[in-house]
Amino acid sequence: MPVFAIPFPVINPVALELGPLTVKWYGLAYVAGLLGGWWYSRQLVSAEALWGGRPRPKAEELDDMLLFVALGVVLGGRLGFVLFYDLQRYLARPQDIIAVWQGGMSFHGGLIGAATGLYLFARKRGYPALSIFDLNAAVVPIGLFLGRIANFINAELWGRPAPDFPYAMVFPNAGPVPRHPSQLYEAFAEGILLFILMALVVRAGSFRRPGLTAGIFGMGYAVARIVCEFFREPDAQLGFLFGANVDALSGGITMGMLLSLPLFVAGLVLVLRSRKATA
Numbered sequence: 001m002p003v004f005a006i007p008f009p010v011i012n013p014v015a016l017e018l019g020p021l022t023v024k025w026y027g028l029a030y031v032a033g034l035l036g037g038w039w040y041s042r043q044l045v046s047a048e049a050l051w052g053g054r055p056r057p058k059a060e061e062l063d064d065m066l067l068f069v070a071l072g073v074v075l076g077g078r079l080g081f082v083l084f085y086d087l088q089r090y091l092a093r094p095q096d097i098i099a100v101w102q103g104g105m106s107f108h109g110g111l112i113g114a115a116t117g118l119y120l121f122a123r124k125r126g127y128p129a130l131s132i133f134d135l136n137a138a139v140v141p142i143g144l145f146l147g148r149i150a151n152f153i154n155a156e157l158w159g160r161p162a163p164d165f166p167y168a169m170v171f172p173n174a175g176p177v178p179r180h181p182s183q184l185y186e187a188f189a190e191g192i193l194l195f196i197l198m199a200l201v202v203r204a205g206s207f208r209r210p211g212l213t214a215g216i217f218g219m220g221y222a223v224a225r226i227v228c229e230f231f232r233e234p235d236a237q238l239g240f241l242f243g244a245n246v247d248a249l250s251g252g253i254t255m256g257m258l259l260s261l262p263l264f265v266a267g268l269v270l271v272l273r274s275r276k277a278t279a
Contacts, residue, residue, distance in 0.1 A: 005178035008169045011153045029150035030073075033143025038066045040139045044202070052208040056131055065121050069136065072117030073110040074100075080109010084255055086237050103156070107144075107225075108259040130210035130270075137217035138198045144221075145191025152183035159185075159231050174233075182232040189224035212274035218267025222260040229256045 016023040042059045044050060057065060081104040082090045082097055090097050118136060122129040151157045155172045159180025162168040168178030197220055198213065206213040232254070234240050240252030 005163075005168050005170050006166075008155065008171055010155075010172070013154045025153045026147075026150040029146040030143070033146045034066060034070055034073075036142040036146070037069075037136070037139035038062055040142065041065075041135055044135060044138060044207075050202060050205070050207050052205070054131055054208060054210070055127055056135060056207075057125065057127060061125060064125075065118070065132075068117035068121040069114050072113035072115070074113070076113015076116065077105035077107070077110030080106030080112065084109065084259060085235055089237070106259075107147075108263065111263070128210055130214065131207070134207055134210060134213035137214040138202050140217065140221075141191050141195035141198060144194065145187050148183050148187035148191060152181065152187070157183055158233055159183075160233050162231075179233065180231040182228060185231055186225070186228045189228055190221060194220050194224060209274040211270040215267040215270030215272075215274060218263050218270065220267075222264035222267065225260045226257050229254050229260075232256070 011025075013024050013026065014022055015025045015028055041062050045056050045059055045062070078097070078100055084106055086104065096102065114136070115133065118132045119129050121127075122132045155174075158171040158174050159168075159182030161177045162180045163178050165178065165180065167181065169181050170176060170178050194217070198217060201213060201216050206216065234254045238255055240254060241258060
């Protein structure tokens with residue numbers, strides 16, 4: 001063990017085994033994130049003062065919304081990974097596209113899928129799409145936090161080499177070099193910090209200006225992801241899109257950075273647009 005490294009807390013990625021049925025922490029993170037978001041959404045839609053009379057779903061309608069979100073996240077997340085991160089492999093072996101148990105999900109793809117599902121839900125129920133997006137933007141950090149913790153438990157998506165960093169870890173299957181625990185950085189930035197930010201803007205009345213909450217989330221996530229990408233090892237099949245340095249705080253552009261740029265722009269557009277709304 002190198003001097004500047006702490007032992008990786010090896011945790012069995014399988015949370016529960018019931019005969020032939022295997023339940024992994026990663027799958028539980030998705031379920032807990034969706035259910036946690038559903039519960040928090042119920043609290044938000046029940047708080048009349050936050051909305052200022054703006055239309056929003058009734059608490060009992062959120063069960064239906066959860067189904068739209070879950071399908072969008074899973075389908076969009078998988079297709080996003082196929083298109084953005086490993087297209088050549090799946091063109092050669094298209095049968096692997098449905099093999100979700102092999103891993104491979106994209107946040108940006110899942111976001112597009114969830115937004116599509118929410119738009120369809122809004123059309124079906126007759127609610128303004130931006131208000132539906134706002135509601136969900138406030139709860140997404142719950143799932144992001146749990147998902148990154150699951151990445152850490154699985155010892156995947158590890159960080160860049162950091163031999164002189166006192167809290168670096170030697171990850172299984174990542175070689176002997178100590179690395180940044182970038183999954184924990186992302187759990188903190190994309191999960192905890194972003195959740196606090198969203199809670200503050202909601203309490204400040206952002207639901208009264210449709211698109212403002214979703215816009216702030218898009219910008220906040222993009223900034224958090226881009227910063228964390230400086231500490232995260234690029235995906236092996238892609239590497240850096242531009243440049244080749246793998247030292248922390250240097251190196252080229254990664255796919256995660258590239259995909260976050262249009263998300264920041266879209267968030268900025270929503271924030272500027274929301275200024276025209278009457279609070």
